[in-house]
Amino acid sequence: MCRWIAYCGQDIPLENYVTMPQHSLAAQSLSALESTASTNGDGFGLGWYDRHPEPGLYHETRPAWSDENLRYLCRHLHSHLFFAHVRAATGTAVTRQNCHPFACGHWMFMHNGFVGSWNRLRRKVESLIPDALYPSRIGTTDSEAVFLAMMGAGLEVNPLGAAEATLRQICTWVNENGRGEKLRFTSALTDGRDLFAFRFAENDTANSLYYREEGGEVVVVSEPLDQTDTWIPVPANHVLVAKKGRSIEILPFLSAASHRSETERATQIRVVARH
Amino acid sequence: MCRWIAYCGQDIPLENYVTMPQHSLAAQSLSALESTASTNGDGFGLGWYDRHPEPGLYHETRPAWSDENLRYLCRHLHSHLFFAHVRAATGTAVTRQNCHPFACGHWMFMHNGFVGSWNRLRRKVESLIPDALYPSRIGTTDSEAVFLAMMGAGLEVNPLGAAEATLRQICTWVNENGRGEKLRFTSALTDGRDLFAFRFAENDTANSLYYREEGGEVVVVSEPLDQTDTWIPVPANHVLVAKKGRSIEILPFLSAASHRSETERATQIRVVARH
């Protein structure tokens, strides 16, 4: 299991969340509290937007806690929308190419979870990646394959629909593969403008996910960065949607409710204040 | 283009060929002479057999010339059959998983060359890898995919036949893909007992390959390790076969002659002395 944070709001230095808080993401790389793996030392990554439509990326195989470059970059890079991720590998190699976040055009994605029986399902999931995007498959993780499959399913046109269609297909395969198999999908996705954060699991407990909205800043995290009561859990099998200039929405994801029409779903929105 | 050496014979320290000669493989990593890329600094690897049927492997993304570990390992590791490879990447990432040699069970393979238009052909070549071996696809190179495809084509039963069948299929795809596309395949293959070294190219000049047989030792190299006249070029579109306890054979590979039966081919064998 990995740990991650996603931020959108004012232009700030990445250090505000990645390296400086008491229980910052860098601190979580050495001692996460709400994860099955307390050590997330199998590489890490940053992805951020500034003047370009495509995000900048920094991937490193060293643990985040001892990387001097990370301290400098988080101090000097400013962004209004960024992801940061520390990795605990679940079977695939520790390479930069397997570090999150992943980018494809102006889209960016990172993940905490896994596709059960990945070795057996890998080929099927990879078959969902369109030929045109297959050169973007530079690593071997389940996460990158799921992201490129979602790209192929139409993230550009309908992000939530593409995510649901892809995950539903993978769920089917996971379930066909054996009763004990599991799918965990706690992830963040953005086109450089809107932010989507998913918390989903099938046949299993969903990995933890929290958010905080304050003064126009939205922060979504695997576990709280401090001991204040400002962190609200994202309910399991829901997706947080933070569209630019609009309030946060928390929508059902891949649950019964999620089969309804967009119109119906709008009425299901749980506003932030209710949490 | 990469540089490599393959050795079989008495049990010797790897340093005899990898780090100590005047123009050792480590020296070639910084200044190769017969390669389009004089610098082969995109990682390197060692693979060696000793008491186990499976080879030991050492892969590193740093250039060979500055790796202190390499000096120690080549001094202290002894082997009767080993491969060493310095890499000049042709489009795929510099990761340990993309460093040669590759191993699968007791087989080992390394390569200098490329499959033209790899981005477009990758999926096709990967489709030749059997499901059971797909988890062994841990990198993204054309070389590893070709090796696993050859495994699937029956290396265990008929090494030369499996190699020819695989390469013939890939040649067809390369040619279909456009007139300018090329295939270069200068590679070494072993099951831990017999050594095969291929020098082949279609629509192009074959990458250089030399060998030396002396006192029961066979050394095959991308370029000579010294300026003596002991190095004999392997002819283009041929394969050197060094079976345990037998003389070296140089056989046609993927040429007209190679379409004949095994019996016929036996009569074609060019003995070492004739070169």
Added chain:
Amino acid sequence: MCRWIAYCGQDIPLENYVTMPQHSLAAQSLSALESTASTNGDGFGLGWYDRHPEPGLYHETRPAWSDENLRYLCRHLHSHLFFAHVRAATGTAVTRQNCHPFACGHWMFMHNGFVGSWNRLRRKVESLIPDALYPSRIGTTDSEAVFLAMMGAGLEVNPLGAAEATLRQICTWVNENGRGEKLRFTSALTDGRDLFAFRFAENDTANSLYYREEGGEVVVVSEPLDQTDTWIPVPANHVLVAKKGRSIEILPFLSAASHRSETERATQIRVVARH
């Protein structure tokens, strides 16, 4: 704090202790039990003797738990005397040069502990390194400096005397530097023939150290590799001496008793059976 193991005895593959036991050193890199740092992910190292008087060395900045090379090397390297070390850095950088074990000629050393106020004492300790050995100072750790200082104090002539003289000098400096400062020194030292393992601390609790002697094999470890009752603690402020072809001795180190003559000390030897 770090974790380490030292072995002398029959020629065995390193994997027997480094990677295969239930609580192997590689396992301890991710979850040590008797250390203030449960994660020892700041690089690691191997040092081993075979046919050469000087040891082979392998240093890597990655965590031991995810290094594929380590698995292969421990399987294929055999030795009658080897050290292995996983590091939890205490202020100095994560570089290969700061990874243990350190070698100087045919001597080898590794350490778990620290010199309190290292930043202030570094120059003084470095001043103990003879000019001729100063080029061997390739890293910046306290451990390497202490080792080279001991070399300068005459390890070749009188290992225990040189170690005591060096540590006594450093203790004086540490104590001068302030009442709260501490020195911990749990280390292993060898000339390729005899093995010395120290457990010492001043103004502090000595880091854990255990050994096992069985069938001509001596294994010294920071913490037991399994839950059997075969592991005997080395008493604080003592040194284990395993001379080639002789029984283990446990001698006082830097305690009152240690000021006595060699002859007296011989009578102090606690035989293994008494522990």
Added chain:
Amino acid sequence: MCRWIAYCGQDIPLENYVTMPQHSLAAQSLSALESTASTNGDGFGLGWYDRHPEPGLYHETRPAWSDENLRYLCRHLHSHLFFAHVRAATGTAVTRQNCHPFACGHWMFMHNGFVGSWNRLRRKVESLIPDALYPSRIGTTDSEAVFLAMMGAGLEVNPLGAAEATLRQICTWVNENGRGEKLRFTSALTDGRDLFAFRFAENDTANSLYYREEGGEVVVVSEPLDQTDTWIPVPANHVLVAKKGRSIEILPFLSAASHRSETERATQIRVVARH
């Protein structure tokens, strides 16, 4: 020998000089033209100023040509004053701590050259580093030691004076050490405001150094980034001084002329147009 560039002027993305030009610094890492080492693959570094008085730093042991992070960082980092350096090691290890540029407080330094007989002179040069700055000695290069020695000699008060005093002392030691020994010092220094670029050698040919001043931008380079005639050589044994808001000055450095008073030197200034 290494290659470097230093820039001051408008706020620009680092890629304008580090990765995009035809013969960019990244290109020089693989094939430098005016250097004894055509390959500068022993790590690299970036240092840049933005909103903080202290520079940001990025050091990496991989060759610049294959580092994906470098491409992203140079695209997304903007600065009005930055250094970039690709390294060809001359005897010291390839570690991040040995990669240039080096920073100390708000000062930054990088170097192309060497102190002859460094192994023998290292202790002497290190003795010039004040105790208070010795913890900043995190690597083992001659370059870092010379920089910290210059800091101790008073860079803050009189940059050129401190540089001259330090270099004069080192020259004396180099000359005492033997007739064949050499000192090459082609380096860049800044306090985040003013830029100094030195080209000096004793008993040897000075390493190449060029500059270009255009539209308020000053670029100083080891070798021209393109084949235009806009690049002017810095004369040997001179220093280029680019003070904020003033024209470039080219002053004698460590030559007879440099012994004169500051007032005299002012009259020696060669204005840019004369070159």
